[in-house]
Amino acid sequence: MIRRGVPFVLVAMLLAARPVDMEGPTAQEPSALRTDGVESGQPSAGLSTTIHPGDGPGLEAGPVLHPRPPSPPLATAREALQRSIDGILGGTRWRGSEFGVLVVDGETGDTLYARQPHVALAPASNLKVLTTAAALHLLGPDFRWMTWVTTDAPIVDGVVQGDVILFGTGDPFLRPSRAEVGALDALAAALRDRGIRRVEGRVLGDATYFSGPDRLEAWDPRDLNDWFAAASPALSYNGNMVQLRVEASTAGSPPRVHTDPAHEGVAVDNEARTSSGRPASRLQVLRDAPTEPIRIVGEIQRGGRDVYRSMTVQDPVLFTAHGFDRALRDAGIRVVGEPGTIRESSRSPLAGQRVFTAGDHEVLASHRSPPLLEALAIVNIESHNLFADLVLRTLGRVEAGEGSYAAGAAVVEGFAVDEVGVGPDEVRLVDGSGLAADNRASPGALVAVLRHALASGYGEALLETLPEAGTRQLRRMARTPAARNLRAKTGTIEGVSALSGLVRTADDRPAVFSIMGNDLPSAWGAKRLEDEIGAAVAGWSSSR
Structure with missing residues (x-):
């Protein structure tokens, strides 16, 4: 205000x-x-x-x-x-x-x-001002993301005779249930209320609404395990972060590893052990590259304090599919197959459309995100890079038909130059958050x-x-x-x-x-x- x-x-x-x-005055423009x-x-x-x-x-x-x-x-x-x-x-x-x-x-x-x-x-995170202004100008403060659950399989006596697809369009708000019911639990409850009690296939996460890499080579590799460098696919969950809690067990045994959110979809190699006395080496939670399994090495003393570490997830789309699979099971719906992903638009029955239509698929449930303005408050007050990058890629998809970093960057640059009148050599975007050192x-x-x-x-x-x-x-x-x-x-x-x-x-x-x-x-x-x-x-x- x-x-x-x-x-x-x-x-x-x-x-x-x-x-x-x-641009400054010219002799031809005395006014x-x-x-x-x-x-x-x-x-x-x-x-x-x-x-x-x-x-x-x-x-x-x-x-x-x-x-x-x-x-x-x-x-x-x-x-x-x-x-x-x-x-x-x-x-x-x-x-x-x-x-x-x-x-x-x-x-x-x-x-x-x-x-x-x-x-x-x-500009570092001051770049978020450009992303925010372009989003408000082009999408409007009341814009919302949609997430759908669809199937092309017949449903007989409450049994889906094939897969269910969780199709995302970039909603940054998908998170587990805490004080309020989370979006995935609400979607699962909607399927239960339709009388669905069993899925003969599996949950497939479909993030093909966006294209191109979800992480950028321009980001510092040392940052890629941290929350501010999370990947940004069209299907994201819990900020694409997982918290690990390592708890000592019996002496000589591997420690117990708990994850929050508490479901599968995170690859962990537990090479650590529980010691009866003072540990010979410090327990560490490591990962050399964001797509590799998380490694737990060293020792933790029996009776000692738990060790906590938050890290970005290797595969956010699979992580989200596992989250929905767990939500369905918690709602009393049995899913026969293991969760999977659709990674290429050529394999997606729903991709390739400027505006989502289910086509031959039946929409089983849908979820509408909070308005864009709430996301932008998180972008700027919390300086949340994932939210900013999802907004950028949404701009690319909605305005240019391509949900990539490059397309979104071109949209924001075009807004600054063509709408605002900024000189073309005064702005260059690589991402929407300012994390890349090459932004200008x-x-x-x-x-x-x-x-x-x-x-x-x-x-x-x-x-x-x-x-x-x-x-x-x-x-x-x-x-x-x-x-x-x-x-x-x-x-x-x-x-x-x-x-x-x-x-x-x-x-x-x-x-x-x-x-x-x-x-x-x-x-x-x-x-x-x-x-x-x-x-x-x-x-x-x-x-x-």
Whole structure:
């Protein structure tokens, strides 16, 4: 929610009336000249054009035709803000680090501070802002994913005479029953309520709605066991994660291994043993590659504490099929065969359609996900990579007919360039989450996309998905003017930190900003700089 007394509708109208010209004025377009006398991407009039230590390339002032400088108080205030931010960035003495920063007045579009605003840098999870805005613009906040249970086999006296197919379209919310009934249990109950009591075939997980790899080579191989690097097929379950609990048994015997969710579908090689005394080697849960079995090695002492480890699952589609198989059994439906998967669209009777139709299959049950907006809140507040990548691939499938990373990336890039007006060299997507180090976006691109969203009908919705400073969502900038004021997406990968969003200034004006740092010796040190800049903008006033 936009705070401090300025109605959102007024902000949106003002933003719409004064869009940022990301390409800058030209001699052929005199009307594009900025009223503060500078070209887009250059320091505002009233700011020093001196190159400060650490500024890097891209800050020299371009030619200005008959500038109309701002009033002296505003010019002085901007100079003060520039000195403040320059001092924050210049105090690091980090050699080789590169920063891009852009702060604009949300009402007028005027540049308040700029440093390399149009240089494309690795954005880390700030890329999620682009994915979120494109999804809200193209799919709408009320979009929902569907999951179907179908069969082409006859049903005689409550017995399915063949297989049942669990067909997914990218729902990131499928999870086991906890406080509420999970989707797979609800689907199983629907089959039971239809009078089905036995399946002569097996459960087949069909994720052919998406295409291409579910993991990317651009991701750091060291991350592939961790939750933030889970594969993203169209049929996903429990975040495609499993928790293992290793419990000591009798001395000399292998320890007991429990999984949560508690079902098959996870390959585990238990090479460990239970010791009667102090273990000779530490118990470890290992895996060299995400598609290999999980290995448990070493020793655990009898009577000692259990060992826990969460890991990505090797085959999320098979994992989900096992989850539905277990749900059917828990509902009292016997399934004769072992769960399996349909991996190629040529083998799927349901794939190859832009919009799902069951064809010759009978739909036994269906499940509708929560709305897209709930997923986007998880994308940004929890910085959930799987949710972001499933949204990206959904965009590819719905908008381009291909549910791949590449197709989804092209859709988001097209939205930024063609709809928002971002320069084509200022944005490049590899995934939808920002995990790949090869993703690129400029501060100017992120600011332009945010301003486009704020001027649209979904601006308020997008802002609500961004973490709020000084709260549990973003435990930073407490006891500063940014607390419960600034809303922004965080971002961190190795050597990269970023923060982009909106904050209201001391005189209650919205400021849209993006702060990006690359080749950093300390990402956490960079976050301190981001917090100082965010607080400085929140405490800044144009009248002093």
